[in-house]
Amino acid sequence: MSSSTSASGLAPIADATPLSLCAREPRVPADRLVAEMVPPPRFDSVRFSTYIPDPNQPSQTEAVQVLEGFAAGLDGAGAGGAKRGLFGFGRAKAKAAKATAGPRGVYLDGGYGVGKTHLLASLWHATPAEPSKKAFGTFVELTNLVGALGFQQTVQTLSGHRLLCIDEFELDDPGDTVLVSTLLGKLVEAGVALAATSNTLPGKLGEGRFAAADFLREIQGLSAHFRALRIDGEDYRHRGLPEAPAPFTAEQVERTARATAGASLDAFPQLLDHLAKVHPSRYGALTDGLEAVCLTDVRPVPDQSTALRLVVLADRLYDREVPVLASGLPFDQLFSEEMLNGGYRKKYFRAISRLTALARDAKGLVEKG
DSSP: OGGGOOTTSOOOTTSSOOBOGGGOOOOOOHHHHHHTOSOOGGGSSOOGGGOOOOTTOHHHHHHHHHHHHHHHHTTTOTTSOOSSOTTOOOHHHHHHTTTOOOOSEEEEEEOTTSSHHHHHHHHHHHSSSOGGGEEEEEHHHHHHHHHHHOHHHHHHHHHTOSEEEEEEEOTTOHHHHHHHHHHHHHHHHTTOEEEEEEOOOTTOOOTTOOSHHHHHHHTGGGGGGEEEEEEOOOOGGGTTOOOOOOOBOHHHHHHHHHHSTTEEEEEHHHHHHHHTTSOGGGHHHHTTTOSEEEEEEEOOOOSHHHHHHHHHHHHHHHHTTOOEEEEESOGGGSSOHHHHTSTTHHHHHHHHHHHHHHHHHHGGGSOOO
């Protein structure tokens, strides 16, 4: 079309009308919730072999080795017992345990950005079972599944699985923690192996402190079924990488949104208001089909409830590898000092880390020159 093509052969930048997150109110049927219990797109291709341990952190290499043994021990282990013990300790030790397979769960314990989700997804991929016989989801997604199907139906749906992986086990909600702990107890009885990562209880965060003790205490009777793997290290998302780009101007963001097929464009304050109207379990569906998220007027988040909703959105955008281009304040100024020093600080630092990585991804979208 001659009217839509310039002399250089490039389409003019103002032809497309951007999408809007604020215009979306997704509804997610129960069958989709079950079908989507697989590693998110960002982790489709990850494997233990693609995990790059920090040479200064031997616990990362050890974690890979232990998880590889755990996956191998699940060969034929569904709803029964493992051939070699779930952690690959060998036939002699399995016999010594008198046919007990050892812990049927593993808990990945470490700070944000050490690759826990990469390892959890690698475990899912390495487990010798059909995709329909292993499940992967966040704690929020699992609780929403219970809400959609009911407790008993969820138990029936997952009991035939060989492995259930739970990312971001939310220990800051006592009611949901008890609900999921009860569910996991039923699944362990059915022979399902478990793997989890976790956040730390509010008010329990200290420098250098990990969450394993909190996790094992909160799941109480299930603690005997978990082996904790501590993973030390710095945030891999920024290890050796350049600084994230400074925020762009509003005009640059708007122009790029119109030039990028499948991009959304929203004012940040209005998006925060909209998130309050959409259940966090639907934030993944909220981002369906997006190639980029463009935000103007990024400013500090006004309160903790809003901040926690933004954390969930950041997780879903990161899972789906959706670049985020923004004007206003840089993402490391989203949360107040009080928030960053409070009980949810680990979540907020994870959100900053992930949004910063997505901002780096978005830099190439901006037209140069």
